[in-house]
Amino acid sequence: MNIKRLYHGSLRRKLTLIYSALFGFIILMVAGAVYFSIKINAERAVERELQASVAAFERLWTLSAEHMGDNADVLAADFGFREAVASEDTETIGSAVANAMARLDGINVGVSFPDGRFVSADGTESQLPEDVYTALTEKERPSGVIHLDDKYYQSVAVPIRAPRLVGWAFFWTELDSERMTSLEQLSAIPVTTTIQPAEDMADTDGSIFRTREALGASKAIQSFGNDDQVKLVITYPLDAAMAPYRPMLLAILLFSVFGAALLVVSGGIVARSLTRPIGALDEAVQALASGNRTPVSVTTDDEFGRLAGSFNSMLGDLEAREAAIVQMSREDSETNLANRRAMDNDLKAYLSGHGSDSVRIAVIRVKRFGSMRAAIGHSAAAQAVEVLAARIAEFNEGAVPYRISPTDIGLILPVASTFARIESLRRLVIACSQPATIGDSSVDLMLCCGLADPEDGRGAPIGPVDQAVVAADFAEKRQEPVAKFDLTDYGNPALTLSLMSEMLTAMTDGGLALHYQPKFSLSEDRVTGFEALIRWDHPTRGKVFPDNFIPVAEETGHIRQLTEWVVEQAIADQRTIRAKGYDLPISVNVSGRQLNDESFALWAIGKVKSSGAKLCFEITETAVINDPEKALRIINLFRSSGIGISIDDYGAGLSSLSYLKQIPANELKIDKSFILTLTEGRSDQLMIQSTIDLAHAMGMSVVAEGVETEHAMALLKVMGADSAQGYFISRPQPLDMMLDFLAGDSEAERESA
Amino acid sequence: MILIFRTLTFITLFFSLLTGAAAAEKTTFMVSDSSGKPLKDAVVTVAATGAGPIRFDWPLEMTQVDLTFDPYVLVVPVGADVKFPNLDKVRHHVYSFSKGNKFELKLFGKDESRSVKLEKAGVAAIGCNIHDMMVAYIRVVDTPYAAKTGADGKVTLDLPAGAASATVWHPDAMPGETKVALPASRSAPVAVTLKVKQHEH
Numbered sequence: 001m002n003i004k005r006l007y008h009g010s011l012r013r014k015l016t017l018i019y020s021a022l023f024g025f026i027i028l029m030v031a032g033a034v035y036f037s038i039k040i041n042a043e044r045a046v047e048r049e050l051q052a053s054v055a056a057f058e059r060l061w062t063l064s065a066e067h068m069g070d071n072a073d074v075l076a077a078d079f080g081f082r083e084a085v086a087s088e089d090t091e092t093i094g095s096a097v098a099n100a101m102a103r104l105d106g107i108n109v110g111v112s113f114p115d116g117r118f119v120s121a122d123g124t125e126s127q128l129p130e131d132v133y134t135a136l137t138e139k140e141r142p143s144g145v146i147h148l149d150d151k152y153y154q155s156v157a158v159p160i161r162a163p164r165l166v167g168w169a170f171f172w173t174e175l176d177s178e179r180m181t182s183l184e185q186l187s188a189i190p191v192t193t194t195i196q197p198a199e200d201m202a203d204t205d206g207s208i209f210r211t212r213e214a215l216g217a218s219k220a221i222q223s224f225g226n227d228d229q230v231k232l233v234i235t236y237p238l239d240a241a242m243a244p245y246r247p248m249l250l251a252i253l254l255f256s257v258f259g260a261a262l263l264v265v266s267g268g269i270v271a272r273s274l275t276r277p278i279g280a281l282d283e284a285v286q287a288l289a290s291g292n293r294t295p296v297s298v299t300t301d302d303e304f305g306r307l308a309g310s311f312n313s314m315l316g317d318l319e320a321r322e323a324a325i326v327q328m329s330r331e332d333s334e335t336n337l338a339n340r341r342a343m344d345n346d347l348k349a350y351l352s353g354h355g356s357d358s359v360r361i362a363v364i365r366v367k368r369f370g371s372m373r374a375a376i377g378h379s380a381a382a383q384a385v386e387v388l389a390a391r392i393a394e395f396n397e398g399a400v401p402y403r404i405s406p407t408d409i410g411l412i413l414p415v416a417s418t419f420a421r422i423e424s425l426r427r428l429v430i431a432c433s434q435p436a437t438i439g440d441s442s443v444d445l446m447l448c449c450g451l452a453d454p455e456d457g458r459g460a461p462i463g464p465v466d467q468a469v470v471a472a473d474f475a476e477k478r479q480e481p482v483a484k485f486d487l488t489d490y491g492n493p494a495l496t497l498s499l500m501s502e503m504l505t506a507m508t509d510g511g512l513a514l515h516y517q518p519k520f521s522l523s524e525d526r527v528t529g530f531e532a533l534i535r536w537d538h539p540t541r542g543k544v545f546p547d548n549f550i551p552v553a554e555e556t557g558h559i560r561q562l563t564e565w566v567v568e569q570a571i572a573d574q575r576t577i578r579a580k581g582y583d584l585p586i587s588v589n590v591s592g593r594q595l596n597d598e599s600f601a602l603w604a605i606g607k608v609k610s611s612g613a614k615l616c617f618e619i620t621e622t623a624v625i626n627d628p629e630k631a632l633r634i635i636n637l638f639r640s641s642g643i644g645i646s647i648d649d650y651g652a653g654l655s656s657l658s659y660l661k662q663i664p665a666n667e668l669k670i671d672k673s674f675i676l677t678l679t680e681g682r683s684d685q686l687m688i689q690s691t692i693d694l695a696h697a698m699g700m701s702v703v704a705e706g707v708e709t710e711h712a713m714a715l716l717k718v719m720g721a722d723s724a725q726g727y728f729i730s731r732p733q734p735l736d737m738m739l740d741f742l743a744g745d746s747e748a749e750r751e752s753a
Numbered sequence: 754m755i756l757i758f759r760t761l762t763f764i765t766l767f768f769s770l771l772t773g774a775a776a777a778e779k780t781t782f783m784v785s786d787s788s789g790k791p792l793k794d795a796v797v798t799v800a801a802t803g804a805g806p807i808r809f810d811w812p813l814e815m816t817q818v819d820l821t822f823d824p825y826v827l828v829v830p831v832g833a834d835v836k837f838p839n840l841d842k843v844r845h846h847v848y849s850f851s852k853g854n855k856f857e858l859k860l861f862g863k864d865e866s867r868s869v870k871l872e873k874a875g876v877a878a879i880g881c882n883i884h885d886m887m888v889a890y891i892r893v894v895d896t897p898y899a900a901k902t903g904a905d906g907k908v909t910l911d912l913p914a915g916a917a918s919a920t921v922w923h924p925d926a927m928p929g930e931t932k933v934a935l936p937a938s939r940s941a942p943v944a945v946t947l948k949v950k951q952h953e954h
Contacts, residue, residue, distance in 0.1 A: 079848075079882050086850035162850050163880025163888040164924075 011278060015271035016264060023263045027256040034252060042241040043215060046189065047208045050217040053187040053234050058219060060183065061232075065143050065156055068107060068171040072158035075100050075109070076169040085111060086162035094123025110170040111160070112136060118170070135225035136168055144222035145195070145230050146172065152195045155224050191234045195221070198229035213237055277304035281311060293319060332403040334382035337389050343402035343410050343465060350412060356454040360420040362411040363468040364392060364429070367446040367476055369407040380438045385409065387436040388445055395428050408472065410465055422482050425449045429481040448475040452485040460487055499549055500558045502538065507565045512536050514569050515732035516586070518741070519703055520724050522717040527742060531587040531618070531725065532570045533732045534562075550591075559591050560600055567604055571613040573735050580739055585614040587646055592623025595631040605641040616644030616667065621659050632662055639664050646703070650691065660698070668695040672706020675726070679711050689719050696720065780935065781909045781942040784902050784921060786949040791906025794826040795923040795947065799898040799916045799935070807831075807897045814838060815879060815889060817845050822879060822889030826924060831874050831895045838866040846882040851875065854893060876922070876929065890924045912939055925949045 075081060075096070084092035097109045098121040110120045116133040118126050128136070135142045136157055143156045155172035159165050173179070180193045198220060209216050216235035223229050242249075277298040284296045293315050298308035330342035338346075350359055366372070366385060373381040389401035389409055396411065396419045404410040413420040419428070429449050435442045450471025454464040462470070467485040475483035506512040516530040536544040553559040570586045577584060594600045608615055617638060624631035635645055646667035647660070651674055670691055677684050688704070695702045704716045707726030716724055730741055784795040807830035816823045818840040829835055837847055839861055847858040853873030861867050871877060874895040881887040892899070898916070902908045910919075912935065919933045926947040933945050 077885075083848075083850050087852070087855075161880075161885065162878070163885060164878045166850075 010275070012268070012271040012275040015274065016267045019267045020260065020264050024260055027259060031249075031252050031256055035249060038245045038249070039242065042245060043238070046215050046236050046241045047217075049187060049189045050191065050208060050215065050234055050236060053191055053193075054217045054219045054232075056186045057183055057193070057232055057234070060186065061154070061221065064154060064173070068104075068154070068156040068173070069141070069143060069158065071100065071104055071107070072109075072156055072169040072171045076158045076160045082160055082162040082166065085113075085160050086166040088113065090119050090125060091123050093119045094121055097121045104171075107171055107173050110172075112157070112168045112170055114165055114167060131225045138226070142224050144224040145175070146224040147197070147230060151176070152230065157224075187234070189236060190240065191236050194233050194235075195230050196233050198231050211235075213239065215241065274304075277308060281308060284311060284315075288315070288318075334379065334406075335386045335389070335403055337386065337401055337403040337409075339402060340404040340410070340465070343404055343412065344463075346400070346402075347412055347465065350414075351454070354414070356458070358415050359454060359464075360413045360415060361452045361454070361464045361468040362413055362419075362425055363404065363450045363452075363465070363472045364388070364401075364409045364411070364432070365448050365450070365472040365476060366407050366409075367448060372443060373406075376438060376441060376443060380441075380443075381406075383438050384436050384443050384445065387438070388432060388447075391432045391434075392428065395431055404465065404469070408469060410468065422451060422484060425451060425482045448472060448480065449482040450475055450485065451482060457485055457487060460485075460490060499544075499552055500556050503536070503549055503553065503558065504561065506536055506538070507561070511538060512565065513734065514566065514573060515734055516573070516738040517725055517732040518730050518738070519587070520729045522713070522721055522724055527582075527584065528723060529585040529587060529616070530738065531732075532566060532573070532589075534566060535732075554591055554593055559593055560597065563588075563590060563594055563600065564603065567607060567615070570615065571607060571611045574613050574615075575611070576735060577739065577742075580742070582742055583614070585616050585644060587616040587618050587644070589648065590617040590619055590623075592620060592626065592631070595619060595623050595634050596627050598630075598634060601634045601637055605637065605643070608641060608643055614642075614644075616646050618646040618648040618669065619663075619665075620648050621650070621655055621663070624659055624663065628659065628662070632664075636664055639666075647700075649705075651687070665700055667703060668700045669703040669705055669725075670721075672726070675704050675706040675712060675716075676708065678715060679709065685715070685719070688716075688721075692720050779909050780912050780939050781907055782902070782919065782921070782933075782945055783942055784906045784908070784923070784945045784947060786947055789946075791902070791904070792923060792947060792949065793902055793904050793906065794824075795902045795906070795908075795921055795926070795945070796826060796828055796892045796894075797900060797902070797908050797910060797919050797921050797933075797945075798892075798894050798896055799910060799912055799919045801896045801898055801913045801916070807894070809897075809899075812836075815847075815891065817841055817847070817881070817887070820884050820887060822881075822887055824889070826890050826892060826901055828892045828894060828899050828901055829871060830897075831893055832870065832872055833893075834868045834870050835891060836866050836868045837861075839863055843883075845884070845887070847879060848882055849877040849879050849891075851877040854891070876924075878924075892922060919943065921945045921947065923947050923949065 078096070081093070081096045083089075084096060093111050097111060097119070100109045101107065101121055108121075110118055112118045112128050112133070116128045116136075118128045120126070129148060132146060132148075141156075141158055144154070146153045146155050152175040153172045154175055155170065157168045157170050160167045160169055175195055180195075183193045184191050196218075207217070209218065214235045214237045216233055218231045218233045220229065220231050277296075277300060280296050280298055281304075284294050287294045295312045295315060296308040298304050330338055330345075332339040347359070347361070366388065369381065372384065376384075385403060385406070389403065392401050392409060392411065393399060396413075396417075399411050399413065399417075399419065402410040402412075411419075418424055426449075429447045433445055433447045435444050437443075450468040450473070452464045452467035452471055454467075457464060457467040460467055467490075470490060471483045471485040474485075474489065475481065503512070513535050514532045515535045516532060518527040519529040519531065520526070521528040534546055534550075536546075536549065538544045550559070550562070553562050566588055570588050574584075574586050604617075607613075619635070624635075639645055644667060645663065645665040646669055647663060647665045648669050649671045650668050652671035668691070670688060674684050674688055678688060692702045701722040702720075703723045703725055704712075704721045705725045707713050707716065707724040707728045709728055712726075713724050713728055730738075733741060782797045784792045784797070786792050809828065809830065811828075813827070813829045813833050814836045815827055816838050820841060820843070827835070837858055839845055840863070842863050844860045844862045845858075846860050847867075849856055853875055854871045854877035856869045856871075856877075858867040858869065871891060871893045874893050877891040877893065879889045879891060892901075898910050898912060900908045900910055912919075916935055919935055920930050921933055922930045926949055931945065931947060933943060935943065
């Protein structure tokens, strides 16, 4: 087990561990102190006792030696005995010795002659051991220990003189176990007494020594001879020294173990009572973190209880606040209707439960909401939406209206419901389009509706709700009550997002080019000018049509750069054409926005003047609608600078005679929609005839666009149109091909001439 | 020093030659211990056969005076009656446990004299049972050619013709008797070295 985890994992374990360790440490110290002081005391007592024993032994030893010596002296001084020894009367000697031994309990007596012959109590003769004999001859009165055949003897020898030395009276007693035991009994403690050769105990003479198991004291004992030194060794086992204290030590050990166990248990209990509320709080906080709100039940009236109380009340606050936040996040703040987020969530939930073909999304739009809001104010407009929502809910029972934008109300319609159809929605739009009374005023609610089928719109980059919004845009634009989202109509607006930057790049790298379509003079039967038409060959998208990027350029303001590029390119191309020998004007399409831009006008005039180019700007009538005064001033400026003005696409849009009258154009181009049907009906022919006449009356030449048949061209020539433009003559072509075309044309001209 | 000693030796030799020529042949023995110190109370004997009764010109007496035997060593002929006069105020109990010459003279007082006939040639170690430190020796000889050395370790003897060896004895010598070969020339002094035990008294 990982100690670190054990230590960090649980406060309870940590507390228990720390207190147990502390207690254990203290007990250990106390036990150690007690043990060592006892041990030291016990050993001191034993040491004192050992020293006392040594002293007692010494006294006893001396007494014994004196006792034997005294008796030996008495014997050696006896006249009869001396006579017996001097005359080597061994029988008499033996009897005298036996007599002495009978008087002395436990002491052996013998007599040695000067030559080492030894007579013992039974009168037998033997030879003294060599070293004993040496001691006799070298010492006057030897006394001490004899070590013989692994036995020790205390001996005293006294010389016998008659009057010369005739022998020694020899007294000895064996230091057998009995004698040792009697020595041991002198001590207050049960010591063990032994006699050992001195060399075995060399270091410990007279002092206390210590072995692994025992304490001891030794005392050198006088040897009978000179060599053969011996020592008395008194030992006392440490075990025995400690024995009296063993119950006490055992008691301390037991108390320690018992105390430690008690501490672990009680520490555990205390720690648990401490940590249980903490654990409960911990769990509650963890649960809260993972989204479960569980109140803590800690009932103690201490800090933990208060903390738990605070936690619980905080939990309540948190719940209320979170509910409020959820509410807010789901609700439209103006109307208290559910909002877009709520709709997205609900739809997601519904789809996951039912599948994508089970539902339709409808968006009911309040048209002209901006005007309404401007008229009656924000909150009233919101009230109007609220009224609408109530009507929708009433009409379509059970449907939840979501206000997904200020103008739009979204509905999630299950397929099973009859409302998920265009006819039903049309009825809903009509039914709800009643004026609403807001405050004092009556407000018209003009509605349209978009419908989206998540299954149909599967390939679209936007979700079903947005698809319904786009459908509502369609419906609004087309003035229809209901429109369904159509993926094909929708195209892919996302592609246009990077279109402008790519267009700017194309201007410089040759992606953009001008193609030219000739204007053919019907009266002169020759090419009298060109219309420059922009073409974009995109590296990945292929050919991008002007209808697809010019409106975007107008919206984003890039139209100025585009127009400038076209003007410059046309001037450059015209120079090329001139070099080939053709001096022909080039028409350039100029957006209405440019007619409100004085700086553009000045720039263009400057360009034309400096280059000497012959240009004509083709504009639409609607170009002057926004700021007619300014537009006309600029148009006049162009005219006075030698730039031709041509009214383009005449008849296609809203044609206003008043504007036509004001615009000082020198050319009018009839829209190709008229020309294409020219050969089919009379009404068009009439209109074209009258238009040609009108234009001529106003001093403008007329160009017919979209001429695709020889018949049409013939008709137009009859009608008095000045020029024709169209596929019958030439489709728009790159500059070099147009130059080839011109060469062929003039050749034909020369041929015909 | 050596020169002086030689000169002395020469003078002595010369002198003895002169006296030898006048009387019988005399030989001087010089006894010393192993360290060269002259040894007193060494008894030199030369064996003789068929000699008549032996007479010595010193008294055959072992006096006790001042709790001491006097002399320390006494040379007596075999069979002689040795007197033990007590000059002390106290009484003595003189004994000898020596083989062949055992005797005991129990408690005799001042101015009393006892005598003992010593029948066997050898040594009698004399002690007093009352006073253990009183020790003396009586050298019992069976030849007239016997004498003990003085404090200078010298003794001069008339030697019988044809004697080849002499015996030197001292109470403290080890062993007790030492045989010494005699030189052909009687006038030549005989130097004897004895190994002596340290005195116990």
